[in-house]
Amino acid sequence: xxxxxxxxxxxxxxxxxxxxxxxxxxxxxxxxxxxxxxxxxxxxxxxxxxxxxxxxxxxxxxxxxxxxxxxxxxxxxxxxxxxxxxxxxxxxxxxxxxxxxxxxxxxxxxxxxxxxxxxxxxxxxxxxxxxxxxxxxxxxxxxxxxxxxxxxxxxxxxxxxxxxxxxxxxxxxxxxxxxxxxxxxxxxxxxxxxxxxxxxxxxxxxxxxxxxxxxxxxxxxxxxxxxxxxxxxxxxxxxxxxxxxxxxxxxxxxxxxxxxxxxxxxxxxxxxxxxxxxxxxxxxxxxxxxxxxxxxxxxxxxxxxxxxxxxxxxxxxxxxxxxxxxxxxxxxxxxxxxxxxxxxxxxxxxxxxxxxxxxxxxxxxxxxxxxxxxxxxxxxxxxxxxxxxxxxxxxxxxx
Amino acid sequence: xxxxxxxxxxxxxxxxxxxxxxxxxxxxxxxxxxxxxxxxxxxxxxxxxxxxxxxxxxxxxxxxxxxxxxxxxxxxxxxxxxxxxxxxxxxxxxxxxxxxxxxxxxxxxxxxxxxxxxxxxxxxxxxxxxxxxxxxxxxxxxxxxxxxxxxxxxxxxxxxxxxxxxxxxxxxxxxxxxxxxxxxxxxxxxxxxxxxxxxxxxxxxxxxxxxxxxxxxxxxxxxxxxxxxxxxxxxxxxxxxxxxxxxxxxxxxxxxxxxxxxxxxxxxxxxxxxxxxxxxxxxxxxxxxxxxxxxxxxxxxxxxxxxxxxxxxxxxxxxxxxxxxxxxxxxxxxxxxxxxxxxxxxxxxxxxxxxxxxxxxxxxxxxxxxxxxxxxxxxxxxxxxxxxxxxxxxxxxxx
Numbered sequence: 001x002x003x004x005x006x007x008x009x010x011x012x013x014x015x016x017x018x019x020x021x022x023x024x025x026x027x028x029x030x031x032x033x034x035x036x037x038x039x040x041x042x043x044x045x046x047x048x049x050x051x052x053x054x055x056x057x058x059x060x061x062x063x064x065x066x067x068x069x070x071x072x073x074x075x076x077x078x079x080x081x082x083x084x085x086x087x088x089x090x091x092x093x094x095x096x097x098x099x100x101x102x103x104x105x106x107x108x109x110x111x112x113x114x115x116x117x118x119x120x121x122x123x124x125x126x127x128x129x130x131x132x133x134x135x136x137x138x139x140x141x142x143x144x145x146x147x148x149x150x151x152x153x154x155x156x157x158x159x160x161x162x163x164x165x166x167x168x169x170x171x172x173x174x175x176x177x178x179x180x181x182x183x184x185x186x187x188x189x190x191x192x193x194x195x196x197x198x199x200x201x202x203x204x205x206x207x208x209x210x211x212x213x214x215x216x217x218x219x220x221x222x223x224x225x226x227x228x229x230x231x232x233x234x235x236x237x238x239x240x241x242x243x244x245x246x247x248x249x250x251x252x253x254x255x256x257x258x259x260x261x262x263x264x265x266x267x268x269x270x271x272x273x274x275x276x277x278x279x280x281x282x283x284x285x286x287x288x289x290x291x292x293x294x295x296x297x298x299x300x301x302x303x304x305x306x307x308x309x310x311x312x313x314x315x316x317x318x319x320x321x322x323x324x325x326x327x328x329x330x331x332x333x334x335x336x337x338x339x340x341x342x343x344x345x346x347x348x349x350x351x352x353x354x355x356x357x358x359x360x361x362x363x364x365x366x367x368x369x370x371x372x373x374x375x376x377x378x379x380x381x382x383x384x385x386x387x388x389x390x391x392x393x394x395x396x397x398x399x
Numbered sequence: 400x401x402x403x404x405x406x407x408x409x410x411x412x413x414x415x416x417x418x419x420x421x422x423x424x425x426x427x428x429x430x431x432x433x434x435x436x437x438x439x440x441x442x443x444x445x446x447x448x449x450x451x452x453x454x455x456x457x458x459x460x461x462x463x464x465x466x467x468x469x470x471x472x473x474x475x476x477x478x479x480x481x482x483x484x485x486x487x488x489x490x491x492x493x494x495x496x497x498x499x500x501x502x503x504x505x506x507x508x509x510x511x512x513x514x515x516x517x518x519x520x521x522x523x524x525x526x527x528x529x530x531x532x533x534x535x536x537x538x539x540x541x542x543x544x545x546x547x548x549x550x551x552x553x554x555x556x557x558x559x560x561x562x563x564x565x566x567x568x569x570x571x572x573x574x575x576x577x578x579x580x581x582x583x584x585x586x587x588x589x590x591x592x593x594x595x596x597x598x599x600x601x602x603x604x605x606x607x608x609x610x611x612x613x614x615x616x617x618x619x620x621x622x623x624x625x626x627x628x629x630x631x632x633x634x635x636x637x638x639x640x641x642x643x644x645x646x647x648x649x650x651x652x653x654x655x656x657x658x659x660x661x662x663x664x665x666x667x668x669x670x671x672x673x674x675x676x677x678x679x680x681x682x683x684x685x686x687x688x689x690x691x692x693x694x695x696x697x698x699x700x701x702x703x704x705x706x707x708x709x710x711x712x713x714x715x716x717x718x719x720x721x722x723x724x725x726x727x728x729x730x731x732x733x734x735x736x737x738x739x740x741x742x743x744x745x746x747x748x749x750x751x752x753x754x755x756x757x758x759x760x761x762x763x764x765x766x767x768x769x770x771x772x773x774x775x776x777x778x779x780x781x782x783x784x785x786x787x788x789x790x791x792x793x794x795x796x797x798x
Binding site (some may be wrong): 135160161163164165166171172174207241248251253255256257259260261262263264265267270273274279280281282283284289291293296299300301302303309315331 | 500514559560562563564565568570575640647650652653654655656657658659660661662664666669672673678679680681683689690692693695696697699700702704706
């Protein structure tokens with residue numbers, strides 16, 4: 001690297017990916033420096049992070065917690081920004097070279113675009129940025145010559161496997177999916193699935209929305225869309241295979257018949273490190289244990305049943321409709337999942353609501369960012385309006 | 400490619416790898432041209448190949464079949480060379496750009512060296528060239544700036560996986576092994592294994608020696624040695640894992656904890672194509688079927704039991720002793736396998752004979768090629784002498 005430290009900013013530093021990113025910083029103290037942090041509302045954790053990493057700026061979105069943060073950071077000499085504009089402040093902070101976008105929800109897309117415009121490289125954990133706004137984000141990133149490095153394990157795997165060939169030699173990108181907790185549950189009992197059952201993911205511990213999205217496989221639907229944007233491939237080149245053991249994180253099949261796969265222990269610090277240092281693979285000071293495949297048991301690969309996982313077909317439908325339909329897919333799902341978690345919608349109802357929202361959507365082929373914001377808002381209101389017992393405000397997700 | 404055709408020569412064109420190489424030529428008629436062929440004794444097949452591919456030169460090692468070949472090739476206007484010097488003629492033939500070394504046995508090493516000296520790139524299927532003579536071959540190839548491209552599926556897999564990182568980032572090379580037909584046979588019954596049982600390989604159809612070497616896992620011992628030479632890594636970086644399904648052809652573990660694997664349908668035309676065209680991955684005119692991992696069943700990975708597979712420890716022992724010990728390992732095994740196939744030695748006796756031959760060997764650290772030839776000859780005579788009922792001449796293998 002040209003400079004001794006890579007200066008990073010983190011949007012969403014108190015969440016799961018944010019905290020894993022700071023673990024990576026701890027493992028490479030000579031290489032990484034945190035100069036900007038932003039969080040939504042977890043002031044205690046944020047304050048502890050500020051005391052430890054001494055960033056130049058810290059942002060807190062939830063203004064009702066401003067006083068609590070200020071009293072916890074009395075000796076802090078950096079800048080404190082309160083309110084949602086703090087995300088943009090951190091995203092465009094002058095010293096930041098790479099921005100880790102680890103906030104959840106569509107609220108991550110705007111600051112990511114601002115960071116791209118400011119010439120920052122992006123390490124992207126926020127799905128909505130590409131699912132909803134890939135049509136805006138990717139051309140902008142190419143224009144500004146910044147890198148969009150994926151942080152999730154599947155796209156990081158694909159990114160690594162793509163090194164074993166040229167882009168025009170790719171025949172298929174194969175996303176692996178755990179299949180979630182209901183892989184072998186009788187379909188006839190899907191109507192009685194409770195939020196508690198759906199929140200028990202077999203492999204990864206994640207936030208509630210992504211865990212439900214894993215159970216419906218809507219998360220894999222989003223990943224199909226992300227893959228088309230990240231790797232500039234048509235949707236029919238992206239396949240999904242169920243792999244319950246989650247050891248193979250994804251694969252690339254080349255036109256000569258060779259398949260290249262990436263495997264690893266499920267640990268988000270690996271894709272985070274790769275996103276920050278790529279193409280370099282660095283050995284952390286606390287070296288990870290050798291990967292013992294002989295302890296992984298048998299690895300299975302299964303075709304996803306379209307009746308069990310109707311969300312996958314929705315991804316292809318939304319991609320065929322156009323970019324705003326992908327924004328609608330995401331927004332409708334977010335509201336439907338919240339309704340399911342609150343007991344206002346059945347498990348099978350989630351995908352059905354999303355499907356019927358796509359029915360009602362008029363897609364725009366070459367949208368502006370404002371068109372995408374409008375489609376996102378429309379879909380939220382549309383689903384919430386249909387779930388009449390459900391108040392819209394309580395489920396707004398910004399951020 | 401700079402020229403429309405890549406001109407290739409094939410040593411061992413009538414064997415399994417030789418015939419697969421010609422299949423690759425058939426699939427890429429616009430890209431490959433055969434200008435030189437050599438075979439040991441199968442005159443009918445060789446003559447048919449000459450009529451089809453019209454090489455500039457053809458060599459037949461077995462001089463007792465010279466007349467048969469000449470009468471089959473009455474209209475052939477190219478050059479016919481009879482006797483073992485024909486291997487060198489083909490190896491150094493002026494128009495040959497890449498030499499496919501598909502002969503079996505130590506006899507492949509000399510012509511390979513001659514080809515390297517003549518500036519030919521090498522696509523190498525002959526194990527002995529690296530196992531016995533890696534210490535001579537690899538420095539010579541670097542000096543002459545020619546490529547040694549592996550043709551076997553394991554080393555081709557590793558070569559491909561190494562594209563996903565830098566050499567200094569490699570933590571481990573993981574060779575997969577099928578485990579052969581005796582993976583779950585009770586150890587106590589190993590004394591009664593017959594040649595017929597040992598010749599039934601679960602995955603690949605190969606010649607008799609390599610099939611027996613698969614059953615003892617001596618072939619994997621050789622592959623450990625080959626990997627150290629091909630990829631310039633110390634022996635302790637090369638591990639073996641049993642993978643009965645033979646779907647994952649081998650893997651590379653990087654220091655960041657990421658493991659990159661190559662998978663494919665068992666088909667030698669894939670590593671042959673990759674060896675000839677690398678780094679390009681070409682789509683054959685008859686495109687291979689998409690790789691359907693969901694039909695592969697469960698993939699298992701097991702630690703090799705050192706009592707069941709004592710050959711693996713012998714590879715490390717030979718590597719520690721020095722280059723001539725690796726030549727001894729190969730030569731002693733060849734004689735012991737021939738004795739086993741002829742009913743003169745028990746299955747367990749194969750590895751025991753090799754082990755005891757290493758006991759008696761005085762290794763040379765920086766050998767000349769003549770030292771290696773002498774070690775090879777000494778080991779053959781030593782094992783044959785111990786198996787007194789067994790005549791030495793009948794088992795000489797050149798070629």
